[in-house]
Amino acid sequence: MGKLVELENISKAYTNKKIFSDISLTIYENQIVAILGGNGTGKSTLLRMIAGLEQPSSGKVGFPNKKIKIGYVPERFPKLLRFTPSEYLNYIGKIGGISKEYLKERIPYLLHRFKLEKLDDRWIRDLSKGNIQKVGILQAILTKPALLILDEPVSGLDLNAQQELLTVIKELKQQGTTIILTYHESNIFDDIIEKTYYLNNGSISMDNPIKNEKDEMKLIEVKYIDHSTVIQWKEVIHMESKDNRLLLYVNIKNSDSILMKILQLKGSIEAVSTVNFDF
Secondary structure, eight states: OOOOEEEEEEEEEETTTTEEEEEEEEEEEEEEEEEEEOSSSHHHHHHHHHTTTTTOOOEEEEEETOOOOEEEOOOOOOOOOOSOOHHHHHHHHHHOOOOHHHHHHHHHHHHHTTGGGTTTTTGGGGOHHHHHHHHHHHHHSOOOOOOEEETTTTTOHHHHHHHHHHHHHHHHHHHHEEEEESSSSOOOTTTTEEEEEETTTEEEEESOHHHGGGGGGEEEESSSSOOOHHHTOOOOOEEEEEETTTEEEEEEEGHHHHHHHHHTTTTEEEEEEOOOOOO
């Protein structure tokens, strides 16, 4: 397999907040790759950089094959669109230089596969979150991309749509597409992922920090602590948001210091428990 994407010592920071630093990674043709990590670790930022939608603060994102076609689905697809699904797909196809003949055949086929044909008389902004997500997926696979980037693609999708997406990913893989995705609390991709990388504390590796330490984990549920503050705490191995709480996974040996930090910041500790967490 040839190289498709090369990340060379890329770093990203916003104002005084460092997201990650000196990440180097090679992604090869015709692979399905997962990039995982807790909330706020920079997964979406990294995907946007690979898609060419955001520039690193330093380092380089390169494509050995120079120009490639990229399909990208953000975690939150724009919903205030005054198009019907087919109007939007036709618009995307037109600006992408796709022939009218191809679009005339391809768009109804995709709408049918994701059960959107009966909703094609409605504006996208009036659709449910899951159906808006479907439109986002369809615009990314309107033609066969060399690289398909999916940021939390199952968010809002019902089980049938999730299975259809899984089928589409397998089909694209057979046709030579590379797929990079990130997901959270979903195991539908487990059987098709060929390589997994983990973002944690500003770096990336194939080593899962939670699996390494899961026998010594404490789950701390906390309110009234800002997400941007907690991301600075290196003792926190993984963080999730749930309702109005933050769920913090820490090594047992570091749990007391984290509890002290929370109390000093006048946070509310809702629960503390010992867990075997398999991320």
